[in-house]
């Protein structure tokens with residue numbers, strides 16, 4: 645396939661490289677002038693999109709996605725697919741899909757989980773929203789860049805799945821960290837805490853697979869000085885998207901709201917920026933009740 649790839653950052657660059665490795669003809673564009681071995685460099689997003697069967701975007705946020713989409717949609721060939729893999733707000737995903745469809749294009753919102761490690765290894769999970777035909781067109785590329793692609797429903801469903809999942813993740817990480825900090829103050833050994841909770845009803849992915857306590861449970865960023873992994877500021881971005889969606893859908897999400905406020909404080913007023921999101925544990929450890 646001829647593929648246009650827009651946004652060659654930490655995630656986009658290795659994803660584009662994997663498409664090249666699989667034999668696709670990829671033309672890329674990034675405003676920062678990033679180049680990727682094997683990817684032809686275009687002078688603009690519209691140039692990267694011209695003549696492409698599929699255009700993939702991997703951009704920072706919904707406003708940038710909307711601006712890029714306004715530029716590439718008119719340049720794309722009818723029947724081609726616009727596949728956005730960025731994490732953006734549901735409203736932007738739906739608006740871009742509607743514009744693409746009105747121009748005779750297929751559209752898929754397909755945010756990912758798996759981080760830069762998954763992008764490099766080609767083991768991402770894609771959560772996709774769009775028509776059957778749009779998903780079918782993008783699926784062979786998802787299979788190269790990832791190990792799993794779930795078709796979640798119509799436009800916006802991929803973003804909805806992603807932010808709901810990450811809202812659970814942010815809330816459970818905080819719950820796990822505050823429970824460890826309480827256990828410390830109660831004189832409970834962390835290994836014993838893990839042994840009990842990981843096999844009891846308090847278990848979760850954050851406890852069992854990504855334990856925030858160093859030296860306890862499987863290897864995780866806690867064992868590497870809380871170097872990310874999944875950075876606290878990216879968790880904050882996703883929690884804010886969940887609250888934006890909750891606001892626009894009139895959904896009551898008190899725990900998601902509290903988690904967004906805590907990560908905002910951690911990232912913006914404390915020393916959380918650049919730390920893994922599990923560094924909430926040392927944060928709680930240092931604090932008292934007030």
Ligand code: NAD
Nearest residue numbers: 651652653654655656674675676702703704730731759760
């Ligand atoms: P990044 O900041 O490294 O990359 C974004 C790239 O987009 C940058 O290189 C930037 O120069 C480029 N860009 C910005 N505006 C542009 C424009 N108008 N035209 C072309 N290029 C433009 O970010 P990333 O870590 O690669 O993340 C990309 C997306 O993936 C985000 O939406 C993020 O939330 C999501 N995501 C990231 C991770 C992760 O672990 N990094 C995991 C899952 C999802």
